[in-house]
Amino acid sequence: MQHLTNDVKQQIGELSAVAQLLWERGWAESNAGNISINITGKLESFGSGGKHFSQQPLPKQYPGIAKAQILVTGAGTRMRDVAAQPASTLVLIEINQDGSAYSIMQDDINNHGLLPTSELATHLAIYQERCIQKNSVKAIVHTHPTEFIALTHVPELLHEQTLNAVLWKIHPEAMIANPAGIGFVPYILTGTEALAQATVSALRNHSLALWEKHGCIAAAETVGDAFDLIDVANKAAHIYLLCRNAGIVPEGLTDAQLEELRHKAIKAR
Numbered sequence: 134m135q136h137l138t139n140d141v142k143q144q145i146g147e148l149s150a151v152a153q154l155l156w157e158r159g160w161a162e163s164n165a166g167n168i169s170i171n172i173t174g175k176l177e178s179f180g181s182g183g184k185h186f187s188q189q190p191l192p193k194q195y196p197g198i199a200k201a202q203i204l205v206t207g208a209g210t211r212m213r214d215v216a217a218q219p220a221s222t223l224v225l226i227e228i229n230q231d232g233s234a235y236s237i238m239q240d241d242i243n244n245h246g247l248l249p250t251s252e253l254a255t256h257l258a259i260y261q262e263r264c265i266q267k268n269s270v271k272a273i274v275h276t277h278p279t280e281f282i283a284l285t286h287v288p289e290l291l292h293e294q295t296l297n298a299v300l301w302k303i304h305p306e307a308m309i310a311n312p313a314g315i316g317f318v319p320y321i322l323t324g325t326e327a328l329a330q331a332t333v334s335a336l337r338n339h340s341l342a343l344w345e346k347h348g349c350i351a352a353a354e355t356v357g358d359a360f361d362l363i364d365v366a367n368k369a370a371h372i373y374l375l376c377r378n379a380g381i382v383p384e385g386l387t388d389a390q391l392e393e394l395r396h397k398a399i400k401a402r
Contacts, residue, residue: 141175144356145204145219148272151360152206153216155276160367161212166276166348167250168215168356169205171260171269176202186236188229192326195232195257197264202227205256207247212276224249228257251324258329259336259352266337270352274359277348278367280374285345293317296343302385303376304369305394311362312398315349316342323347341366 137145148168155161203226206215210222224247226235237248250256256273263269290296297314300307316335321328321344332350335342341351341362349366351359376383386394 138175141172141204144170144172145223148204148223148356149216149219151274151356152212152219154360155274156211156213156216158278160276160278160348160363162277164209164211166212166274167206167252167256168275169203169250169256169273170356171198171201171203171271173198173201173203186227186238188234188236190234191228191232191257192254193258195228195261197232197261198228198257199230199232200228201260203256203260205249205253208249208251210247210250222247232261252328254324254326255329255332255350258333259350262333262337263352270340271354272356272359273350273352274356274363275348275350276363278363278370280370281343281349281363281367282346283374284370285343285347291317291319291345299373299385300366300369301391301394303373303383304365305386306365307369308391308394309398309401310365311341312395313339315339315366318342318344320345320347 148170152161152168155166160166204223205226206212207222207224215222225238226249227238228235235249252275255275259270259273284290284296284299290299293314293316296317300315316337316339318328318331318335321331328344332342332344336350336352340353340359341349343349343366349363351362353359353362373383
């Protein structure tokens, strides 16, 4: 990649490392999953220096992230390839002045005609909502953690309150790492505006949302932070399923122990 600052190169390095972890964990089968980082203000505007880039209209307007510059994995790319060849698997876009369209900056990344991930609407909607809340995030990770998804095939767990109680009680780190808990999104067709809006709602009070029978999405300050949220949640899900597979109904932490942990987690933030 050319014309990228050292800061952006470092963030791309972290993105590549997380992409490798997603592949190694088995959470990124084929071309599953997508990642984005908001690098607004770290590059010159795409239109600078007399350059002109064609605009692709967006199905919805995102005025809160007008002029934002976002690196996102390309549609159809595999995480193992993102890890090995970020220059040819990432797409660099800039939102226009009123948030109604985006341009692809092909001069800086050799994306060979790649388009952004099919889940671009969800990424943009999250960035937009967090901007409105004045609680911005800089990175979003969507992936398919095996045990986390498996939980959504258990009917009694398909409620946000129940799901969080199970995960918090089964493993102390689940509360320490994410005291705000996990949002839950009932099944909606992938790549749709409906999924984007449901995800925005689920993430208003959370940094991680579980998509029923599909996967999850995390929004954080860095790609590494987003990965950690997913990793801890999936570990808790794994422990829970191990117990159930052994014929054990896990006892979990008591309410008093959980409340003690909650206070510890809040103080640590």
